Each structure stands twice: as structure tokens, then as C-alpha cells.
Amino acid sequence: MKKTIYLIVLYVLFFPLLAWAELLPMEEFSLPNGLRVIVISNHKAPIVKQMLWYKVGSIDEPVGKGGVAHLLEHLMFRGTKNIPDSGFNEIVARHGADSNAFTSTDFTAYHELSDISRLEVMMALEADRMVNLEFEPEAFKAERQIVFQERKQRIDNNPTAQFGELLNTMLWQKSPYARPVTGTEEEILNLTPADVRSFYQTYYSPANAVLVLSGDINLTEAQILVQKYFGSITKKTPKSDKDDADERERLSAGKYHTTVQMQMRHPEVRTPRVVRQYLVPSLKEDVRKAYALMVFAQYLGGGDSSFLNKELVLSGRVAAAAASYSLLSRGAGVFAVSAVPMRAQTALKTETLLSQAVQQAMNALDKESTEKEKQKILSGLVYIKDNPSDAAMLVGQMAALGFSLADINAYEDNIRQVTTEEIKTIVLDMIENAPSVTGFLLPAEYAATTTEND
Amino acid sequence: MFKASLKNKWLTALANIAVLAVLICAVRTAWLVYHQQGLDVDKIFAESMLKEKSFTKMPVEIKTPLGINFWLIEDHTVPIVAVSFIFERAGRAYDPDKKTGRALIAANMLVYGAGSRDRQDFQEMLELNGIRMGFSAGREDLSGMVITPTVNQSTAFTLLRDALTSPRFDLADLRVEQTQSAEALQIQQENPSSVLNLAFAKEIFGAEHPFARNPLGKEEDIFNLTAEDLYDWLKSSLAKDVLIIGVAGDITPEAAASAVDGIFAALPEHNANKDIQSPDIKFEPRVKHLERDTAQTIAVFAAAGTERFAPDFYPLYMANHVFGGSGLTSRLSLKAREKEGLTYGIYTYLSTDEKTPLILGQFSATPENYPLLQKILQEEWQAFARNGLTPEELETARNYLLASYNLRFDSVAGLADMLTAMQKYRLGLDFLQKRNDYVRAVTLEQVNAAAAKYFSVQPVEMHIGQGNNMAKDD
Numbered sequence: 038m039k040k041t042i043y044l045i046v047l048y049v050l051f052f053p054l055l056a057w058a059e060l061l062p063m064e065e066f067s068l069p070n071g072l073r074v075i076v077i078s079n080h081k082a083p084i085v086k087q088m089l090w091y092k093v094g095s096i097d098e099p100v101g102k103g104g105v106a107h108l109l110e111h112l113m114f115r116g117t118k119n120i121p122d123s124g125f126n127e128i129v130a131r132h133g134a135d136s137n138a139f140t141s142t143d144f145t146a147y148h149e150l151s152d153i154s155r156l157e158v159m160m161a162l163e164a165d166r167m168v169n170l171e172f173e174p175e176a177f178k179a180e181r182q183i184v185f186q187e188r189k190q191r192i193d194n195n196p197t198a199q200f201g202e203l204l205n206t207m208l209w210q211k212s213p214y215a216r217p218v219t220g221t222e223e224e225i226l227n228l229t230p231a232d233v234r235s236f237y238q239t240y241y242s243p244a245n246a247v248l249v250l251s252g253d254i255n256l257t258e259a260q261i262l263v264q265k266y267f268g269s270i271t272k273k274t275p276k277s278d279k280d281d282a283d284e285r286e287r288l289s290a291g292k293y294h295t296t297v298q299m300q301m302r303h304p305e306v307r308t309p310r311v312v313r314q315y316l317v318p319s320l321k322e323d324v325r326k327a328y329a330l331m332v333f334a335q336y337l338g339g340g341d342s343s344f345l346n347k348e349l350v351l352s353g354r355v356a357a358a359a360a361s362y363s364l365l366s367r368g369a370g371v372f373a374v375s376a377v378p379m380r381a382q383t384a385l386k387t388e389t390l391l392s393q394a395v396q397q398a399m400n401a402l403d404k405e406s407t408e409k410e411k412q413k414i415l416s417g418l419v420y421i422k423d424n425p426s427d428a429a430m431l432v433g434q435m436a437a438l439g440f441s442l443a444d445i446n447a448y449e450d451n452i453r454q455v456t457t458e459e460i461k462t463i464v465l466d467m468i469e470n471a472p473s474v475t476g477f478l479l480p481a482e483y484a485a486t487t488t489e490n491d
Numbered sequence: 492m493f494k495a496s497l498k499n500k501w502l503t504a505l506a507n508i509a510v511l512a513v514l515i516c517a518v519r520t521a522w523l524v525y526h527q528q529g530l531d532v533d534k535i536f537a538e539s540m541l542k543e544k545s546f547t548k549m550p551v552e553i554k555t556p557l558g559i560n561f562w563l564i565e566d567h568t569v570p571i572v573a574v575s576f577i578f579e580r581a582g583r584a585y586d587p588d589k590k591t592g593r594a595l596i597a598a599n600m601l602v603y604g605a606g607s608r609d610r611q612d613f614q615e616m617l618e619l620n621g622i623r624m625g626f627s628a629g630r631e632d633l634s635g636m637v638i639t640p641t642v643n644q645s646t647a648f649t650l651l652r653d654a655l656t657s658p659r660f661d662l663a664d665l666r667v668e669q670t671q672s673a674e675a676l677q678i679q680q681e682n683p684s685s686v687l688n689l690a691f692a693k694e695i696f697g698a699e700h701p702f703a704r705n706p707l708g709k710e711e712d713i714f715n716l717t718a719e720d721l722y723d724w725l726k727s728s729l730a731k732d733v734l735i736i737g738v739a740g741d742i743t744p745e746a747a748a749s750a751v752d753g754i755f756a757a758l759p760e761h762n763a764n765k766d767i768q769s770p771d772i773k774f775e776p777r778v779k780h781l782e783r784d785t786a787q788t789i790a791v792f793a794a795a796g797t798e799r800f801a802p803d804f805y806p807l808y809m810a811n812h813v814f815g816g817s818g819l820t821s822r823l824s825l826k827a828r829e830k831e832g833l834t835y836g837i838y839t840y841l842s843t844d845e846k847t848p849l850i851l852g853q854f855s856a857t858p859e860n861y862p863l864l865q866k867i868l869q870e871e872w873q874a875f876a877r878n879g880l881t882p883e884e885l886e887t888a889r890n891y892l893l894a895s896y897n898l899r900f901d902s903v904a905g906l907a908d909m910l911t912a913m914q915k916y917r918l919g920l921d922f923l924q925k926r927n928d929y930v931r932a933v934t935l936e937q938v939n940a941a942a943a944k945y946f947s948v949q950p951v952e953m954h955i956g957q958g959n960n961m962a963k964d965d
Contacts, residue, residue: 353667423571
């Protein structure tokens with residue numbers, strides 16, 4: 038009784054706060070087998086996005102088995118005990134759903150956007166392939182060739198993608214994040230069906246997954262359906278559910294404290310690019326610092342009125358500049374700045390300008406500009422309520438990192454609480470101490486180190 | 492003995508029957524269990540708890556007090572409003588010779604300051620209010636969009652009006668834009684796909700036709716552009732007689748009408764650009780090669796297609812869906828990707844523009860696979876013209892189109908864009924109510940007639956890569 042009154046008082050006290058602080062109308066439940074389910078209601082149209090996130094990605098691959106997470110993702114479309122061969126794709130097509138999947142360093146996600154009347158079919162298919170994967174040897178061979186061709190198409194046909202891969206290797210050094218998500222050519226071509234099956238057995242299970250249902254569905258409906266299709270799947274202790282400290286140790290690259298500079302020349306490159314990436318705390322590692330860095334990224338390079346654009350581009354000192362911060366990782370986050378030099382200028386000079394601008398931005402930041410940048414982020418949050426797929430993407434990623442719904446819904450509060458001092462502290466630490474890589478992508482004949490009068 | 496024996500025999504027989512019965516039962520149970528474990532997808536769908544619903548918010552046509560027509564879908568579920576619009580005859584192809592790049596740069600610069608606000612003020616106003624505004628110079632149309640939180644709509648509409656009617660085109664901003672366009676031209680040359688597509692447009696439309704121009708313009712033209720050129724574009728292009736508007740989201744018809752008047756009423760009445768003649772496309776089959784040191788050979792191809800409002804649009808659309816349009820389940824994908832693993836992707840799609848109705852396609856693969864893919868494409872193309880679709884393929888395509896109907900309603904911006912597209916392609920205000928009937932009415936004869944008509948001639952193909960190892964054309 039006392040407790041109830043206490044709760045009511047709390048509710049009354051905090052209700053206005055909660056009302057504006059809610060990012061999305063979400064609820065969650067878990068099955069006894071460990072599957073975590075999040076329901077995001079959006080009743081605009083009779084459609085629903087189903088997204089099944091497995092907390093496994095390329096950083097979990099055994100050494101030498103690069104690309105196995107990605108190849109497995111492909112093979113998940115190549116048959117189960119119940120739906121052999123291309124049956125999955127045929128059923129999805131017949132039911133008008135848009136289905137796809139992706140593999141990243143941290144996660145593997147499968148998703149279907151469908152009419153609500155087809156959700157149950159999609160759910161049956163997704164539950165089925167969580168446990169019943171069974172592909173033919175021919176399908177395996179074909180799919181291994183397909184991922185090989187995918188790597189050729191995405192990376193080898195594109196000098197900037199090759200540059201990105203090199204930067205990544207040097208930034209992360211010995212961390213599993215240094216390896217390409219696709220695996221190397223050699224690794225891909227040597228993967229076996231046994232490699233894929235073993236990875237599947239180890240990591241694909243209800244307790245290592247988060248299911249997001251976003252759209253025209255409510256909690257009760259979701260509970261009935263998820264129980265019906267996923268409820269009978271046996272509980273399995275997930276391998277990746279290890280001690281957080283161990284996981285951090287394994288993924289950490291910060292311990293190397295390296296600062297790397299590199300140049301890549303390529304005959305097809307026509308105009309130089311300069312990129313610097315820093316390893317910084319991710320949202321998982323430090324919530325306060327992550328939100329501070331998010332606001333700083335917005336201030337530095339978040340839009341046309343950003344500091345880099347004003348100081349470097351609109352003033353005619355570099356041709357283009359940008360900043361970004363990727364924070365939704367199980368390991369460290371990456372803060373990146375980049376620029377394209379003016380034609381009359383060397384890449385080296387541009388790199389100096391870029392470094393100075395980051396420092397100046399930090400120095401120039403005051404309470405007024407901090408509040409403005411926070412306002413810019415906050416005023417756009419409403420859009421996450423629009424497209425059910427966008428909501429499923431953001432929430433799924435955060436939930437797969439282990440954040441609670443309260444954590445996710447506190448997005449707005451967390452932005453509001455960021456102070457100028459917090460930003461300055463973390464940015465100074467980044468500039469002075471963070472492991473980093475500075476890369477120059479250059480035309481084959483380019484003289485990057487030419488001195489100039491300036 | 493005899494009796495006993497007889498009895499025994501009888502008993503044995505009975506026992507046998509019983510055993511048999513038990514066996515039959517067991518097999519039957521096993522069969523049932525097996526099939527219960529299997530997935531009866533049709534049954535799951537038929538007994539599905541969540542039943543079909545229709546999206547009930549249908550578009551209405553509104554004439555504003557100042558006489559502008561627009562379409563609206565009112566939907567108050569999310570507190571945002573989107574206004575999508577197209578100005579026809581305002582796109583890149585209407586740039587005069589020597590002024591290529593004009594529409595693209597002008598469109599980009601519409602959000603770089605207007606009226607009393609310079610670029611910084613204007614952009615900061617958008618960002619602080621969570622307003623997303625952008626313009627895009629397409630081949631023939633200028634399209635634009637503003638999306639705003641409902642609470643900031645009046646600011647959004649004022650800024651959009653200013654962008655369309657009193658953009659600043661400040662010299663310093665023009666210089667930045669010219670520099671960035673020139674850099675984009677360089678970066679374009681780094682990408683084998685872009686190089687291929689530029690050359691292919693020339694091959695298809697003819698080198699001199701405006702549709703064959705580089706979308707970014709020529710470097711010398713870009714650097715010669717002046718603010719006056721941009722104002723010429725504005726005055727001659729953004730007029731009410733070529734304007735199409737779609738509004739969607741958290742806004743009433745009255746508020747929407749007043750917003751549309753406020754934004755667009757001050758624009759000139761008439762667009763002054765002379766209509767561009769359709770290109771004279773020669774569809775004689777041929778294969779062209781561009782030499783370049785790439786990891787994969789990339790190929791694009793084109794054949795004659797049909798317009799969006801032509802009577803055979805749906806038959807061809809469904810035929811293409813089966814042939815190469817449906818992703819992993821298309822004939823091309825099943826044969827070239829799923830079965831053989833020759834490519835990461837091979838697909839076809841329709842360009843339904845009135846002036847260039849085309850079937851277009853693309854694939855890429857390492858050089859040794861290229862001839863095999865080209866052979867598959869040629870053989871499948873020919874077989875499709877000759878034999879058409881199976882009834883099952885048509886039903887799968889039909890089911891896909893019917894069942895995916897509601898997916899188009901996923902975002903407010905998407906709704907507004909859909910409304911402009913419906914008007915541009917003259918689909919009618921009741922298109923959404925009729926669309927599934929159009930799909931249901933398509934017969935196998937119609938689809939096969941479309942396949943026979945449009946796939947009878949092999950496509951024009953161009954590829955870029957190392958060595959000219961094309962398959963023999965025999």
C-alpha cells in the first residue's frame with residue numbers, strides 16, 4: 038500500500054518529464070528462452086517492420102575465418118529443414134514483403150517490411166531459420182562465390198572503399214575491429230560449410246537476439262504471436278554473453294596508443310582526400326561522454342551551419358569538410374573528420390587546417406553554441422516517430438547493445454544534460470590522447486609534401 | 492489341432508492386421524508429426540490473427556483561394572507535415588548550351604540564403620527548427636521537399652516561399668558551389684560505374700541530345716556561371732503552370748490551402764522553357780566496350796519500354812518483375828546469382844518517362860564471369876520473348892504487387908512524394924482505390940504479349956572493364 042502511494046507520487050511528479058522525454062511509444066517483454074522483444078507502435082499504416090538482431094558480427098569470428106558471419110547471413114536465405122532451397126525468398130515475394138539482412142562488425146540483422154496480415158508468415162519464417170538452417174552443398178558454393186563477388190564490387194571496384202579499409206586496419210591495429218567485415222578474399226574462398234554451421238550453432242539462439250516489431254501492432258498481439266512462433270525454441274546459453282570486462286579487453290584497441298599517418302596512392306584517384314579518425318568512447322563505454330561527443334560532432338560538422346563548413350569551406354580555404362561520430366558499437370566509438378583540398382593547395386596543408394579547426398572549434402565552444410547544437414538535435418527527434426523502419430533500426434541497435442528501454446527513451450534527456458565543460462574535457466582528451474589515424478588518399482602522381490607559401 | 496490351427500491362423504491374421512494397423516497409425520502419426528513440424532505457410536496466413544486492413548486516408552484535391560491545385564493526405568498520427576513539389580521543364584536538360592550545370596547549382600543554392608537571411612542565417616533557422624528542406628535538379632524536373640515538425644510549420648513555409656521567390660545566390664556561395672561541382676566532376680571519374688553511365692547515356696540518347704549531358708555540367712560552363720544566370724533559370728523555370736504539389740501529414744485542408752497559397756502564389760504564371768524533343772533512340776542490338784583497369788567488369792543495358800500511362804504498362808511492369816525486377820527471385824537472379832554464383836547482383840527496371848520509355852538493367856562481375864553472364868542475359872531475354880511467363884510466375888508477381896500495396900504508406904514524406912508522382916503520371920485521384928484492380932485485371936495473354944513485344948530485340952549493352960572479352964554474337 039505504502040509502495041503504491043509512493044509510486045503514484047513519483048508518477049505525478051515525473052509524468053510531465055516522461056511525457057516529453059519519450060523518444061518512441063515502446064514496450065518490451067522477454068520469452069523464457071531469453072528472446073528479448075521490443076514493440077514500437079506506429080498506427081499510421083497497416084504495416085510492420087520485423088527486425089531480428091543477433092548480437093554477433095565480424096568481430097566475433099575465429100581468427101582466419103574472416104567473412105564467416107557475412108557468409109552465414111547470406112546462407113540464411115538458402116534453406117531450412119522445413120523450407121528448403123530458395124523457398125524463403127519465394128514465400129517472402131508471394132507475400133509482398135521487402136526482406137533483406139546485413140552484417141556489421143557488431144551485429145547481424147534480418148528484416149522484413151510487410152503488410153500486418155503477413156507478419157505471422159514472416160515471423161514463422163524468421164523463427165524457423167533461427168534453429169533449422171540446412172543448405173545444400175551447391176548452395177554453399179554458389180553463395181561463397183556471391184560474397185566473393187560482393188567484396189569485389191563493393192571494395193575492389195572503388196578506391197575510396199579500399200582507402201576506408203586501410204584506415205580501419207591502422208586505426209584498430211590488433212583489435213578484431215581492424216578486420217574487414219567481408220573477410221579477405223583468401224579467407225572467403227577457404228570458408229567451409231562446417232565453419233558456417235559452427236558459427237551458427239554458437240551464436241544463433243533466442244538469448245543472443247533482440248526482436249523488434251515496429252508498426253501497426255500492440256503489445257498483446259505481439260506477445261501472442263512471438264510466443265506462438267519463438268516460444269518453443271530451446272534456451273541456449275549464448276557464448277557472447279561473457280563477462281563485460283573480458284569483452285572490453287578483447288575489443289579494446291585503446292591500449293595500443295598509436296598515432297598513425299598513411300598515404301594511399303591510386304591511379305584512378307583524381308582529387309586528394311584527407312581523413313582523420315580517433316578512437317573515442319562509444320555509447321556502451323561511457324554514456325555521458327558519448328552524448329557530449331554527439332553534440333560536438335553536430336557542432337563541428339553536422340550541417341551547413343557547422344563550424345567546419347563556416348571556417349574552412351565557406352571561407353574558401355578547403356573545398357569540402359565533414360565530421361561524424363559513430364557511437365553504436367560494442368567496442369570503442371570512432372570520431373572522424375575529413376576534407377577535400379582546394380586545387381591550389383596541398384593535402385598536407387589541408388590536414389593542418391583541419392587539425393587547427395578541430396582545436397579552434399573546441400576553444401570557441403561556449404554555452405550559447407552548445408545550447409544551439411543541442412536544440413538542432415532535439416528538434417529533429419520527432420522524425421524517428423515517422424517511418425517504422427527508422428525506429429526499428431535505431432532501437433534495435435541500441436537494444437542489441439544491451440540498453441534498456443528507459444535508457445533508449447532517455448535520449449532526449451541525455452542530450453539536454455550535455456554541458457560545454459563535458460564536451461571540452463572529452464574533446465581535449467581525444468585530441469591529446471586518443472589513438473588515431475590520419476590518412477591521405479592521393480592521385481598516383483600527386484606530390485603531397487610539396488611545400489608552399491602560406 | 493486343426494481348429495486350433497485355424498484359430499491360430501485366424502488369430503495370426505488378426506494379429507497381423509493389428510500390427511499393420513498399428514504400423515499404419517504409427518506412419519500416419521509420424522507423417523502428421525513431420526508435417527506439423529514443417530511450415531504450412533498458406534495455413535499460417537489463412538489463420539493469421541492480424542487481418543488485412545486498408546489504409547483509409549485517401550487523397551483529396553484542393554483548389555486554394557488563390558487558385559492553385561494540390562493534393563492532400565491528412566494524417567495526424569505523427570506531428571510532422573511534408574510538402575513535396577515538382578516544377579516540370581525546369582531540370583538540367585533545359586540548361587542552355589554553354590550554361591550546363593546551371594539548374595543543378597541553382598537548385599542547390601535555393602537553400603543558401605533568401606531575402607534578408609544569408610546562407611548561415613537561413614541554414615541555422617532550418618536546423619534549429621528541425622526543418623528539412625531540399626531541392627534536386629532532375630533531368631527534366633526540379634523537385635523539392637520540405638518536412639517540418641507541426642509546431643514549426645509556419646517558419647518552414649515562410650522559408651520555403653523565400654527560397655523559391657527571393658533566393659540570394661550570393662557570389663561567395665556561388666564560388667563554393669562551383670568549386671564543389673568541379674571536385675564532384677573529378678570524383679565522378681574515379682568511379683567506373685559513373686564513367687560507364689555517362690558514356691551509355693551518349694550511346695542511347697545520342698551525344699548531342701541534352702539527356703546525354705553530364706548531370707554535373709561541363710567544368711568550363713560551371714565556372715562561367717553568374718548569379719544572373721541563376722536568376723534567369725529561376726524566372727524562366729519556377730512557374731505555376733508547371734507546378735505539381737502534394738501535401739501530407741499533420742495539417743487540415745484549410746491550413747494546407749493557406750500554406751500552399753503563402754508559398755507558391757507569388758510565382759510567375761508561365762514557364763518559358765521550350766519543350767525538349769524526345770531523343771531518337773536506335774535500339775539495334777550492339778555491345779560497346781570501355782577499357783579500364785577495374786576489379787570487376789560492369790555492364791549496363793537498355794531496350795525499348797513503355798510509358799507509365801500506356802495501356803500495356805501493367806503487363807510490362809509485371810513481366811519485368813518476373814524477368815529481372817523482383818530481386819533475388821527474378822529469372823535473371825535465380826539463374827545468374829542463386830544457381831551459379833556468378834554475380835552479386837543482376838537486375839532490370841523500367842524507366843517510364845514519356846520521352847524515354849526504357850527497360851534498363853545492370854550487372855557486374857569479375858572479368859572471367861562476364862561472358863557467362865552476358866550469355867545468360869541473351870538467352871533469358873530471347874526465351875522470355877518466345878515463351879513468356881508461366882501462369883505461376885504471373886500469380887507470384889500479382890501476389891507480390893497486391894500484398895505489398897500498403898508498404899507505400901510508410902512515411903509522411905513518402906506520402907507527399909507519392910501524391911506528386913500520381914499527378915505527374917496522370918494516374919487520377921482515385922488511383923489508390925483502383926490500383927489493385929489494375930493489377931488483378933492483367934491476364935497471362937497481356938503479359939506474354941508485352942514480353943513478346945519488348946523482349947523480341949536484344950538490348951543495347953555497354954560495359955567497362957579490362958579486356959574486351961565479350962561473348963560472340965551468334
